[in-house]
Amino acid sequence: MEFDLQRLVIFLSVFTVILFLGYSYAASRLSAPFELNTFQSVLLWCAVVFLVLLTPSAYILSLFYRETPWQKFWAYSAFTTLGFSTILVSFVVFRDLGNLVWKGSLFISDKLQASATQTEEGSGFSRRDFISRFSSFALLGMAGGLTAFGMYQAKKSPSVKRVSIKVKDLPEGLHGFKIAQLSDIHIGPTIKGGFLEEVVRKTNSLGADMVAVTGDLVDGTVGMLRDHVSPLKGLKSKHGTFFVTGNHEYYSGVLAWIRELEEMGIHVLLNQNKLLEHNGATIAVAGVTDYKAHTIIPGHRTDPKQASQGTENAHYKLLLAHQPNSVFEAAKAGFDLQLSGHTHGGQYFPGNVFIHLFQKFVAGLSEWEGTQLYVSRGTGYWGPPLRIGAPSEITVLVLEKHS
Incomplete structure (x- = not known):
């Protein structure tokens, strides 16, 4: 064998598990403000599984099969998606850490905490709901923009x-x-x-x-x-x-x-x-x-x-x-x-x-x-x-x- 198959299997297995954990976290946090129904939730998690398997499958194809146009398209799609997703997961993690710090500061101040509670009461769609949904779209847009810029930087001479x-x-x-x-x-x-x-x-x-x-x-x-x-x-x-x-x-x-x-x-x-x-x-x-x-x-x-x-x-x-x-x-x-x-x-x-x-x-x-x-x-x-x-x-x- 030209390469160590056992190491390849171990690497891809660990890599796939890490991807699933990261993608699952980002998907659950970004979708939380939207109260998805059962059908929408199933579609979301099918998409997560597809994206998780996309990269290891593209890597395996590149090792065992001669290059073809569809394989090249698959590889670019897989690795570009991987880049976009890692940026997005990072943004979600940093946002959530920021929220934890913010909530901690509110907890210290009883007055601010009470004020925040009063603001949320009696409203069907609160300011907080709007900010949460806007935040999800904003992170998706920022990750997409950085991915496009990063691709340009990588592919130029x-x-x-x-x-x-x-x-x-x-x-x-x-x-x-x-x-x-x-x-x-x-x-x-x-x-x-x-x-x-x-x-x-x-x-x-x-x-x-x-x-x-x-x-x-x-x-x-x-x-x-x-x-x-x-x-x-x-x-x-x-x-x-x-x-x-x-x-x-x-x-x-x-x-x-x-x-x-x-x-x-x-x-x-x-x-x-x-x-x-x-x-x-x-x-x-x-x-x-x-x-x-x-x-x-x-x-x-x-x-x-x-x-x-x-x-x-x-x-x-x-x-x-x-x-x-x-x-x-x-x-x-x-x-x-x-x-x-x-x-x-x-x-x-x-x-x-x-x-x-x-x-x-x-x-x-x-x-x-x-x-x-x-x-x-x-x-x-x-x-x-x-x-x-x-x-x-x-x-x-x-x-x-x-x-």
């Missing part, structure tokens, strides 16, 4: 982001060394070869000295996505393209993808490095397996120290690592710069709010114990075709001598 990496005592030969970073492209159910062709075209126009692809290239098997990934062969740079595995490669048949990428002429670094001679100076380009790879393939445990072996005489040491958390070991191994992705910068609301609870390094340039770290927001997207507050990027990092 990624912008080029230029980042200057200041390096003390950098050899003159490496001053101006240009790295193009692509990350988290997620070729799969809704991102196909046409998107990647445009990314390759833009990347080639940058005149980079090397290209780094920092994981999560695919969401699907080689058999399903080989043709859609083939535009990567067109990447051009002085020293070539380097790739490290992300967690989604391990969900998609990583060994087959490693072979496929190597056949395309891409350097896959599995706790390894390659020394590049550039204008009389040496830069070590190392790469580690995904931070959690050992949970799927024990022999793929990430190891920055092993990746650094043989780089002692390099003038500059670069590490490619999909997850930013690799930087803690990368600093101990003496790397000067780590390039990562994985976080998507949160991708869209509410992810870009809660991502900070789970990741110390979310996006942009930072430093940890002498090792600089750049975290890309990603070149594509995962799941819902949405980007809100976390634009996709093709990153150009330029090494510059800093006295």
Whole structure:
């Protein structure tokens, strides 16, 4: 089997249960002010069940069946609906939390509480009923508007982001060394070869000295996505393209993808490095397996120290690592710069709010114990075709001598 079927079943089962709980909560809270009859209630809960099953069914179809127009339509419908629904559920939760705070403040003030009670008495359709119904429509409208905006942001071509990496005592030969970073492209159910062709075209126009692809290239098997990934062969740079595995490669048949990428002429670094001679100076380009790879393939445990072996005489040491958390070991191994992705910068609301609870390094340039770290927001997207507050990027990092 090209991927772990047991893990897929467990993931989809847990995912479906979470969706049902979230969708059910939002549906019950939004419909509460309208006093639905039995027929309307049945229709509502049928719609909830349909929406819950829409996304896992689209994902399964993308794994096991060749792309067709109806499948593409199903996938876009499913993942767009997922994005809309997660935004809507978040709005409902935040509204209800706000109401709890408000009711708590009224409870503290007996006078206000009594006033509120008197206002509601003797009225068939109170002001409170109107506000509750208006609130439900308003949340639906806001979620719809954000979904439309997020789709536009996600589907447009990624912008080029230029980042200057200041390096003390950098050899003159490496001053101006240009790295193009692509990350988290997620070729799969809704991102196909046409998107990647445009990314390759833009990347080639940058005149980079090397290209780094920092994981999560695919969401699907080689058999399903080989043709859609083939535009990567067109990447051009002085020293070539380097790739490290992300967690989604391990969900998609990583060994087959490693072979496929190597056949395309891409350097896959599995706790390894390659020394590049550039204008009389040496830069070590190392790469580690995904931070959690050992949970799927024990022999793929990430190891920055092993990746650094043989780089002692390099003038500059670069590490490619999909997850930013690799930087803690990368600093101990003496790397000067780590390039990562994985976080998507949160991708869209509410992810870009809660991502900070789970990741110390979310996006942009930072430093940890002498090792600089750049975290890309990603070149594509995962799941819902949405980007809100976390634009996709093709990153150009330029090494510059800093006295």
